[in-house]
Amino acid sequence: MLRGLYSAASGMDTHMRRLAVEANNLANARTPGYKQDRVPVESFALLLRGRTDPVIPMLDVPFPAPAQTELIGPIGSGVFPWEPVLDLSQGSPYQTGEPLDLALIGPGFFAVQTPDGERYTRAGNFSVDGNGTLRTATGDLVLGEQGPIQVGGGDLSIASDGTIFVNGNAVARLRLVEFDAPALRKVGENYLAPQDPAVLPRPATATQVLQGYLEGSNVDLSRTMVRLIELQRAYELSARALQLQDQTLGQAINDVGRVGGS
């Protein structure tokens, strides 16, 4: 009986965490190159209810089941949210006409030198500093194949393979990378880092640069709104289940076995 209370509470906790993730997605609905997080929700391991023994985790039951245990069937024990997973799908590029706005088409990333090490980003709203070095919107160095890129103040054009031309002369090439298995985590400032620091990217082969465009966030406003409605109702349902069990429990404790009756 008490287990049911906790199952219901696990539902409430899960949906509150989903709201936190959707809140972050919506806060970044207009962040260039932002990739939305999704929360996979999974039920806790099913437990096998034995008639005499306490519950046994279903996965641990030897087959055939021990003779002395008479199994009735599986029982759920609630739900929990997995760590958010990154949805790396392409966001739609939109035109800005700015020479320092770059969008990526394909699975790759720009490489950026940050104080914490090399990071990767899809946000191509770059700038230059007072020395003419190419930097991200938050001020970190954008890396080319030969390190930081000096573009000066000239007329800038960037080819789809990332080659940078200043006043018509090729000066550098953007370091575009791809990951074999993109197991990445977000670290803020639109940057991503490999989950395993030992994983190194390889040069991009299927990624193109589009100058004068930015990649929009891949947060889908309408789907996110639907999820907000759904998670709110699911939350209320869990709360209702909790209340019902509380009432049943209250009746069992206070009313069952009352002698005489009212």
Add this chain to the structure above:
Amino acid sequence: MFNILRIASSGIIAQQLALDVVGNNIANLQTPGFKRSRADTYDARYAPWNYAGTEPYPAEAQPHGTAGNGTLSTVMRLTSQGPVLQTGRSLDVAIQGDGFFEVTLADGRRAYTRDGTFGLDANGRLVTASGLPVGDIVVPPDATGVRIGADGTVRGRRGDVAETVFGQLPLVRFVNPRGLLAIGENLFVPTDNSGAAQPLDLVTTGGERLLPGSLEGSNVELSEEFTRMIQAQRAYQANLKVVQTWDELISTVNSLRR
């Protein structure tokens, strides 16, 4: 749990800022030499994703997932060329390409502008629309047909003699004009981000030209600003919905125990 409110309000604040920037751009739709700005967001630092009520992760099993903390903004000035508008006024001049006119502020510091609406003050000095001297150019009172040439010279006739040159417009350029700080009245001052002012010589530099009798219009495009305004408004509302949803969840919790 209360973090959700902070995340949603970070989105609300970011969209509010985006609307402020759009508002300022639209207000300066007709300002000569105005350069529009754009607010871009980026995601705030992430925290490790851990489960309430569970043991902390052992050091060797760092969580891969991360919990978001909302959004932050940067504002960029976009220094693309504005449209060149013919005015026919002899002391109007537009810059095509890079470059700024150097202006002397009341306290002697230098500031820079793309607004070439010049005129003469009571002493014959060449001044901007707000009365600040441009270079040190004095036009004698008896001069007629005063005009600015395509080479940046201020010239005119005195009596019947041929045109004389009274001075040269001071022109400069910056490595990163986006890094200039706007101080109002169409003026900018240099920062570390812009680099120092470098003299711009029209003869030796390639793409820059002066267009006398013209002004550079504002580079604000109304259709784009409206698009951004609508997007920001909708994103603002979406973040408000998160606040509302959170509020309803919490009110459900608070009514659990009667």
